[in-house]
Amino acid sequence: MPLALIGASGRVGADLLKLLAQPAIDAPVQLVGVANSRAALWQAEGLAPGLAAERLRAQAGGSAEALIEQLIAGERPALLVDCTASAAIAAHSARLLEAGVSLVTPNKIAFAGTQRDYQRLRQAALTTPAAWSATVGAGLPILSTIRRLRAAGDRLTAIEATLSGTLGSLLTRVHDGVSLRQALTEAVHHGLAEPDPRIDLSGQDVRRKLTIMLREAGVEIEPGAIALDPLLHLGSEQPWDEAVGAHERDWLGLIQDARRSQSRFVYRARWSLADGAHVALALVPDAHPLAGARGTENRVVLHSEYQGDTPIVIAGAGAGVRITAAAVLADVQAVCEQLLPLASVREQPVRLRRIA
Ligand SMILES: NC(=O)c1ccc[n+]([C@@H]2O[C@H](COP(=O)([O-])OP(=O)(O)OC[C@H]3O[C@@H](n4cnc5c(N)ncnc54)[C@H](OP(=O)(O)O)[C@@H]3O)[C@@H](O)[C@H]2O)c1
Structure with a gap:
């Protein structure tokens, strides 16, 4: 062919x-x-x-x-x-x-x-x-799993996911104690982020992935109906590596607070029947399934009617x-x-x- x-x-x-x-x-x-x-x-x-x-x-x-x-x-x-x-x-x-x-x-x-x-x-x-x-998720069986649930008459009730290898890597490095500027520079250097990482930081890519997942589940949704909080607001007046400097001190404090409360920051895509869809930075306890992801790993937690209290968890490299x-x-x-x-x-x- x-x-x-x-x-x-x-x-x-x-x-x-x-x-x-x-x-x-x-x-x-x-x-x-x-x-x-x-x-x-x-x-x-x-x-x-x-x-x-x-x-x-x-x-x-x-x-x-x-x-x-x-x-x-x-x-x-x-x-x-x-x-x-x-x-x-x-x-x-x-x-x-x-x-x-x-x-x-x-x-x-x-x-x-x-x-x-x-x-x-x-x-x-x-x-x-x-x-x-x-x-969505590069080689991970995310859309196929959702499709199979739907084909069997099951219905998703909630999704929680980390869907950006770029932002996952960035947050991993920041939790390791590296500065925001250093973490972003590394992501650009390794080809994980765009030369101007503002595009990755906007969260647009994650919103698109959540849109595709929801549609696969049979949920009719416009991308604009997914509330989006960028990981970082960097103004366009300065070069990104200068603009990021203004956020370093805040982030240092946030990471210290997260450590003290045994929690981790993840950039989370979330949807539920009751609360709709959101993409935003979230602080989750260390024991949460999303908290264990490191580097470019994606994690997806699918709650459905048939799965009851035991959601499906899909994990693995989501970019590369x-x-x-x-x-x-x-x-x-x-x-x-x-x-x-x-x-x-x-x-x-x-x-x-x-x-x-
Ligand atoms: N890289 C990953 O890990 C990854 C993971 C999951 C999904 N994806 C998706 O896979 C796709 C490709 O990613 P990539 O990393 O390979 O991107 P890339 O390295 O930037 O390559 C993009 C390719 O598209 C070509 N192109 C861009 N605009 C075009 C146009 N208008 N007409 C014809 N060709 C055009 C470019 O041409 P030139 O060579 O002339 O610039 C280049 O060959 C993207 O949609 C990305 O979101 C990538």
């Missing part, structure tokens, strides 16, 4: 190409196109995944949008993998699915848009397989290039499993007519 990859020179996209190039990986796909923000390459007879990133680097011209149109105009089944964080690329998602082109993506933007846009995507995904498990690329590849395999039987069913009437 033809597969085109947008974001092929990014961290996740490039790693996906490396995985596809491994002889042990047996995916029934043929890479026919790659693109980044500057160029695109299309080769209908197939591109070697191990050489595609290099060929894209040498390519001048072409665009991701043209590659999308080529895929839409081509044969079915076909698959687009969007490994960008781009709103412009995400904007094509519903149109691709409606045109019968399958979609796999770790990009949250399309699935965390308005409820109306989300419903359009879900409707289209009823007939064209799509998968977006890596949008290899695990995200691997989750995208597993989604590609899952979509292929759905598509290929469909394709053979579609072929059958043709064969029957020939026999008749």
Whole structure:
């Protein structure tokens, strides 16, 4: 099946190409196109995944949008993998699915848009397989668990979660006694935070993930209905590493208080039937399931009607290039499993007519 990859020179996209190039990986796909923000390459007879990133680097011209149109105009089944964080690329998602082109993506933007846009995507995904498990918790089975509960008639009653590897790492370092500025500098240096970490500190990314989780559970919600308190308010007038200085003393006091009360700060996404949805910094006792997370670890506590007083707890690395690329590849395999039987069913009437 033809597969085109947008974001092929990014961290996740490039790693996906490396995985596809491994002889042990047996995916029934043929890479026919790659693109980044500057160029695109299309080769209908197939591109070697191990050489595609290099060929894209040498390519001048072409665009991701043209590659999308080529895929839409081509044969079915076909698959687009969007490994960008781009709103412009995400904007094509519903149109691709409606045109019968399958979609796999770790990009949250399309699935965390308005409820109306989300419903359009879900409707289209009823007939064209799509998968977006890596949008929340990278390789962790978060969306699949919620989907399974729902499929069995169970109903979520509450969610508590830490969903940002970046903010988890930052808070871990601050609890270790490192200054805010140092912790943020490290996060930027290790590629965990954006070069300007104000974007990560805004909590927007966590709100998007909670939106996607709730929708998977069947809760209709607009992202704006989730109350959001940024981890840190850094004004835009100064460079971030200067602006953070004004908060150091407050944070030192907060961390000392947390230690004294045997508690930890976590950046928590929370929802319940009674209290709605919030994303904010929270102080939780050391014994709380969210308090044990360190570094990029995500923790998700799912309360449901069937689970009663014993919630499901999912824990593990919620960010990282290899695990995200691997989750995208597993989604590609899952979509292929759905598509290929469909394709053979579609072929059958043709064969029957020939026999008749
Ligand atoms: N990294 C992680 O641990 C992780 C975990 C979970 C989910 N994700 C999600 O995975 C996605 C990719 O993340 P990443 O870390 O690989 O990002 P990245 O390193 O910044 O790569 C982004 C890629 O997208 C391309 N791109 C951006 N805008 C584009 C446009 N308008 N048209 C075509 N290509 C465009 C970039 O092209 P250029 O190379 O030309 O700039 C680059 O190749 C994001 O949605 C992210 O939220 C990442």
